[in-house]
Amino acid sequence: MNYDVAIIGAGPAGLSAAIYAARGNLRTVVFEKGLVGGQIILTTEVENYPGYAEPVLAFDLVDNMKKQAERFGAVFFDEEVKAIGLEGICKILETDEGEYRVKSVIYAAGASPRKLSVPGEEKFTGRGVSYCATCDGALYRNKVVAVVGGGDSAVEEALFLTKFASKVYIIHRRDALRAEKVIQERAMQNNKIEFIWNTVVQEITGEKFVEKLELFNRYTNKISELTVDGVFIYVGILPNSILVESRVELDSQGFVVTDETMQTNIPGVFAAGDVIKKVLRQVITAASDGAVAAFSAEKWIEKNQNGFPELK
């Protein structure tokens, strides 16, 4: 069975790519080894995806996108792509159930926030534990929150959170920040922000929602408790780029590098969503990437039409 476009990953980027590719009359297959929806389904509600006046359940949002793609003829396979051959004009995908030859690939395998891997973190994700201040900051008006991390993102998001929260602790394992100078200064000057240095979070506790963090000071070896309403974890993002890392250009952090058409360094291979190097990782930006990638794949296939061996 063969297709014009194979999309790897069914988060918002992959789903949007499927909508655009299938509607553009390309034979479109989406491979998703886990649940359709990607990272966003870790969240309950989404209130900042433009087009929904009231908050929408994350599950409904991605389910709508999937139905929309299916309505245009995209098919979804619950298979894990194990290997991709990107050398020739036809790309070859090997899954746990078969082999597929396609004209073009859109890689939208997403990314995951790096976890602290401490007790309570998983249990309270979406109930006080967040990895995205842009997404969840507005839910913490007049509350006390902690940010874990010391890089640019951690400090920028702490500053952002001061717009809502009454108090923002920055918990950092070292005694100095890695963040850009001007951002550091802004944080130091902000009287809502308090730094807790040389400290790691050992456990996150609470009843239904996060209530306390158990902290460990790496210098004094002392354990203490901190009462918070939420904790934002900013210790890095891990792109799911391993499947293409040997052939596709990645940046130093492992994100796929694309041009403005979403094409990677390999002709006919596009990437979209959280897995690419980009400014802002949100459902809306992922969906936009997906649309652009599908549009570009369509143009690329049209241009190279004569070069493909007969598929199907």
Place this chain on the structure above:
Amino acid sequence: MNYDVAIIGAGPAGLSAAIYAARGNLRTVVFEKGLVGGQIILTTEVENYPGYAEPVLAFDLVDNMKKQAERFGAVFFDEEVKAIGLEGICKILETDEGEYRVKSVIYAAGASPRKLSVPGEEKFTGRGVSYCATCDGALYRNKVVAVVGGGDSAVEEALFLTKFASKVYIIHRRDALRAEKVIQERAMQNNKIEFIWNTVVQEITGEKFVEKLELFNRYTNKISELTVDGVFIYVGILPNSILVESRVELDSQGFVVTDETMQTNIPGVFAAGDVIKKVLRQVITAASDGAVAAFSAEKWIEKNQNGFPELK
């Protein structure tokens, strides 16, 4: 009255910027001299905005976005921005009703397709006359359509339309295409495509929907009729960039040049949507631009917070 961010234009880019800026706790004002919604409200239904399993009325889609922005505190002023002072750290906006000082500007004034300006064009817009094959092509399955124009977009879209239509005429005022060579060849080889050279459309006629084009051959001076179900007009796009053209960097066609954070050449001045130089002009890409612009404006304001004179 003063604001953190002024957004100029309330199409999908401006509305999405308003959602993100207001939700990010920036005091946000949107100026729109015409109808909220931008170009998209020329369309009846939108079926490719990811997140709606069934087609959504264009009016409802943008109305939802507006309500969403208002829910987070954005305000909308029905005023025309007449001049913008972009020199200092504070930007000054002069409208037909007053003057505003703001920290940051997001310019999202949109673009319009260049019109043929012939009788029937306006009357049948959305009823057989289209300016976007990506948007409307799928509605012309097994129908006969014409494309007017001879540049890359015209020929690419004609090729795209052959996936749906039974026949695609390309009507071009000259006797040769301006489109890229490989695209030209693909069009010449496609047996669904027929060229009508040296010809202009004089009138578009029909009952409720487009039925016929009246054609004029510029060489023979002969008038003829062509029966079609739809006509796609690709004779250029006009960005609404006049308000910023003296200060903001534009490309050769007048589109605003931004970096990946949506910032223009002027610090604190961002742009989003159809008015910028970009690959694909769709509601989803405009909304994504708007989100990125608001995110970047927020970061920029935070970074420069100490430099602003006390506003308000």
